[in-house]
Amino acid sequence: MTMQIAEPVSLSQSAAKARAHAAAARNNLRTEPKAVRIAIIALAIVFLSVFIVLPLVLVFAQAFSKGILAYLAALAEPEALAAIKLTLVVATISVSLNLIFGLVAAWAIAKFEFTGKTFLITLIDLPFSVSPVISGLVFVLLFGAQGYFGGWLRDHDIQILFAVPGIALATTFVTFPFVARALIPLMQEQGTQEEEAAISLGASGLQTFFRVTLPNIKWGVLYGVLLCNARAMGEFGAVSVVSGHIRGETNTMPLLVEILYNEYQFVAAFAIASLLAMLALITLIAKTILERHLDEGHDINDD
């Protein structure tokens, strides 16, 4: 008995050794000398530290440079509070609009075949590659005094430019791609089988959407909303063009950072900036967690 067991064990041991040896040899073929390895890692770390970590640390260091009391006082200024409130309002409007558009657009692109689909996808991507300043400019051309709808708006006493609607519109335009882009690949991958099954079993269109489609894409929706929100709160170029910079009224947080910085109120500027940086960091952490959920979804689908 013992002999019979011992033999396979020793065999598998030597096999394992051979395999480990082969793996080591293969790894040797796929790696570089130690000196090169260390140089590459060092270069990457130094570059990322200088260009990304240092500016980030500096924001917080400057914000707290006069102590925590000065920091809190800067944030409690009425102007700062107005900017924070406006930013939250604008982000809420833009994110909810883009959530609806994004869901519908992704649904249409992923589940149906139609002519002009590639064109539609290009259209969705467009705000990503257009300069934010141009995104703002197009709304000035539409709604400004010399713009296409300018006269009509003035006659009806509607204020879009240099007011909340204009800021919300420009922000919506700039952040349009996020939700749709997060959902299209996800929905394409899942196909239409489950929806077809639900409908053939008697579910209505809305029931199918809320009971079948939405649970399947919930992490994707959250992911899109998260990135959309981060950009909406931080958008500067487009908003700067349409806002008119009316203090206490049409200044969002990024615009207030610019104004305070140009007035040499560095602590106040960096205090607001630190809030936005915090938002960015929280967004990144949440994004990492969501990506893990999305990956798990992939694995289940693969099985």
Add this chain to the structure above:
Amino acid sequence: MGLTLTWLSVIILLPLAGLFLKSLELSPEQFWNILSSRRTLNALRVSFGLAFAAACVNLVMGSIIVWALVRYRFPGRRLFDAIVDVPFALPTAVAGVALTALFAEKGWLGAPLAALGIKVAFTPVGIFVAMIFIGIPFVVRTVQPVLQDLDPEIEEAAGSLGASRWQTIIRVILPSLAPALLTGLALAFARAVGEYGSVIFIAGNLPNVSEIAPLLIVIRLSEFRCADATAIAAVMLVVSFVIIFAVNRLQRWAQNRVPAR
């Protein structure tokens, strides 16, 4: 269905069409006069030239970072991997003031550089630095998944057939990564050309020297010279279209290559 298309057209196409219509109101001669004025030409040259230079730096540094993140294990690797996304998430105005304070004459990095006689903030070099900052995630995030999915066997095959490591990298790995590298380059370039928030603080904004095209659009707009602003914007928009088109072609090229592998 039709509703989606209509909504999309209203929110994206209509504003952009407005821009082109507005620029068509100009006579070709006016259009040309605006574009060939010294200040406009210099602004375009600064934006496109520095954006391209920054995109090239990002291509090289991005590749090194991707290689380190994908192929090597080192302490803090996951942290640095996450940090790459910071320029995506950080509002551009925050990045702008932070970089300016960092590279200003009395800043943490500005002071030692000034001692060496290098002035970064409020010069074209500052614009270049800001453009590198905002462009780096584009190269890393486009190349990273491709390098991760690269079949290890082709490298092993090359190595075991006697290729040196350097030959394997140049002849085997680099061609497989080429579409992703070019896409990353194009995306970083497109972003840097149009970038406004992170650049204007550090640029100094001296006309003809360190004034970027998006800033000139804003200045013309505030002077109520709408036509000038529109003409510059139209040129930049055309360039964005060309870049999107190129990226789409690159993606298709990359997808078509997969079965061959």
